[in-house]
Amino acid sequence: MAYKIGLIGSEEVVKGFRALGVEVFSASDTQDAKDALAEILNRDDLGVLFITEDLAADLGESLQVFKNRTLPAICVIPSHTGSTGEGIKNLKKIVEQAVGSDILKD
Numbered sequence: 001m002a003y004k005i006g007l008i009g010s011e012e013v014v015k016g017f018r019a020l021g022v023e024v025f026s027a028s029d030t031q032d033a034k035d036a037l038a039e040i041l042n043r044d045d046l047g048v049l050f051i052t053e054d055l056a057a058d059l060g061e062s063l064q065v066f067k068n069r070t071l072p073a074i075c076v077i078p079s080h081t082g083s084t085g086e087g088i089k090n091l092k093k094i095v096e097q098a099v100g101s102d103i104l105k106d
Helices: 011-019 030-041 060-064 086-099
Strands: 004-009 023-026 046-052 073-077
Touching: 004 011, 004 030, 011 023, 023 030, 030 046, 030 060
Parallel strands: 004 023, 004 046, 046 073
Antiparallel strands: none
16 A cells, blocks of 8 residues: 655645645644644545645644554644744654664753
8 A cells, every 4th residue: 555645734835845746734823733633634645745834733642642553654844933842842752662762962
């Protein structure tokens, strides 16, 4: 099975990705992002899901549901307004769990 790539972000962010064939879920606020995650939870065709940092920061429990799932892999990326640091914080946590120590120290 060929998996798709998805993206949850503001309309400004998803425009360019839509043109590349990425399945986009436009979210103007946290509730829109939660609705998109609920829809994605019932799908099995997404291999990777990108979420912009500004939305991911407020999705705590909604994202926890995906922790025990193999797919989609969740990747937090900066939005069009810049990085909040949430993406690197998430990456550091994943690497620390996998390796056993923080190899991405500041």
